[in-house]
Amino acid sequence: MPQHLGLNIMEKSGGLKMTRENYIRVNNKSSFGTGEIYPESYIKSHTKNCFENFDLNIQYYNSLSKQEFNEELMRFLNKTKVFEEFTDLSLLKGSPGYYVMVLDAYSQVYIGISGDITRRLRVHWSAQKQFDRLIFGGIDDSILSIDSFRAYDTTRVFAYVTDDFQSFENEYINYFDPKYMLNRTVGGPLNGLTEAILHRKTRKLSSEDNIS
Numbered sequence: 231m232p233q234h235l236g237l238n239i240m241e242k243s244g245g246l247k248m249t250r251e252n253y254i255r256v257n258n259k260s261s262f263g264t265g266e267i268y269p270e271s272y273i274k275s276h277t278k279n280c281f282e283n284f285d286l287n288i289q290y291y292n293s294l295s296k297q298e299f300n301e302e303l304m305r306f307l308n309k310t311k312v313f314e315e316f317t318d319l320s321l322l323k324g325s326p327g328y329y330v331m332v333l334d335a336y337s338q339v340y341i342g343i344s345g346d347i348t349r350r351l352r353v354h355w356s357a358q359k360q361f362d363r364l365i366f367g368g369i370d371d372s373i374l375s376i377d378s379f380r381a382y383d384t385t386r387v388f389a390y391v392t393d394d395f396q397s398f399e400n401e402y403i404n405y406f407d408p409k410y411m412l413n414r415t416v417g418g419p420l421n422g423l424t425e426a427i428l429h430r431k432t433r434k435l436s437s438e439d440n441i442s
Contacts, residue, residue, distance in 0.1 A: 231322050232246065233382070234355075234381045234382060234384075235316070235317060235318065235319045235353075235384070235387060236316075236317065236318030236320045236321070237319050237320060237348070237352070239352070239355060239381050240356060242249055242355075242356070242380060242381075245380070246247055246380050246381045246382040247380050247382045247383055248378060248379045248380050248383055250281070250284060250285075250288075250365065252380075253280070253281075253282070253284055253364075254277060254280055254281070254361065255361060256273060256277065257360065258273060260362060260365055261360035261361070261362050261383050262362070265393075268362070276361070276362070276364075277364075279365060280357065280361075280362060280364045280365060282369050283364070283365055283369045283370075283372050283374075283435075284374065286370060286435040286436060287373070287374045287435060288371070289435075290435050291336040291338065292337075294336075294337040294409065294410070295337070296334070296337055296368040299337035302406065302407050303332065303339065303409055303410075306330075306402075306405050306406055307388065309405055310390070310402065310405065312392075313328070313330060313388040313389065313390045314386070314388060314390070315386060315388050315391060316387050316388070316389055319347075319348050319351060319387060320348065322347040322348045322389055322391070323346070323348040323349075324346050324348070325346065325347050325389070325391045326344065326345045326347070326391065326392065326393055326394070326398065327343070327347060327349070327389055327390050327391040327392045327393075327395045327397050328341065328342070328389065328390040328395055328398070328402060329341070329342055329343070329344065329346070329347045329350070329351065329387060329388070329389045329390075330385065330387065330388040330389070330402075331351070331354070331376065331384045331387055331412075332384065332385055332386035332388070333379060333383050333384055333385065334385040334386065335383065335385070336379075336383070337410060338410055338412045339406060339411060339412065340354075340376040340411070340412040340413060341399065341402050341403050341406070341411075341413060341417065342348070342354075342376075342399070343395040343396065343417070344395070345395070347389055347391075351384070351387065354376055354377055354379075354384075355380060355381040355384070357377035358377070358378075358408050359375045359377045359378045363375070366414050366430060367430060368432070370435050370436040371432035371433060371434060371435055372414075372432060373411075373412060373413075373414050373431065373432065373433055375412075376412045376413075378414075379397060379417040385418055399417030400416050401417075402415030402417070403416070403417045408431065408433065409433065411431070413431060414430065414431055415429045415430055415431060416429040416431070
């Protein structure tokens with residue numbers, strides 16, 4: 231069984247890094263609880279759209295400066311003063327608090343909260359984003375979901391262990407320049423899909439000035 235950041239992790243079909251080949255797992259059943267079965271025409275067009283959005287996001291990541299990304303991460307850590315890097319995530323087993331997943335190859339971070347940080351990270355790594363939820367916005371502005379990435383894409387983890395892990399998630403998200411953020415909604419509890427859509431975060435992917 232492979233290990234990553236001190237944890238045993240399960241092998242995953244397609245490997246432990248996100249690729250274009252393992253990004254999509256087609257499912258003709260709605261994930262929204264409606265019981266809808268998608269027709270072949272939807273599957274074909276949605277697959278095309280998802281790949282187009284994927285390619286735009288990869289192009290976007292490649293345009294970012296890794297040096298500037300690391301400077302932004304250091305600014306965040308210096309400003310918050312509460313996050314500690316954990317190279318052995320087993321030390322966080324059962325610990326509540328905030329976590330920052332760093333995906334260095336993509337110059338991106340994801341900030342989340344959990345009552346058990348280690349278990350939550352395992353959920354991210356084992357997930358396969360639902361086919362009909364891959365695009366959250368438009369083709370040219372939807373951010374890739376953290377659950378589309380895989381275990382080896384997370385290269386560093388910082389955590390702030392605290393029982394009060396509901397109060398400051400959105401504040402921490404807003405500390406970071408949004409061009410480096412994978413969060414697709416505001417932080418904090420959201421009441422269902424409608425509220426998530428109302429607070430959706432997007433980014434301009436198709437323009438030459440998308441990092442200004």
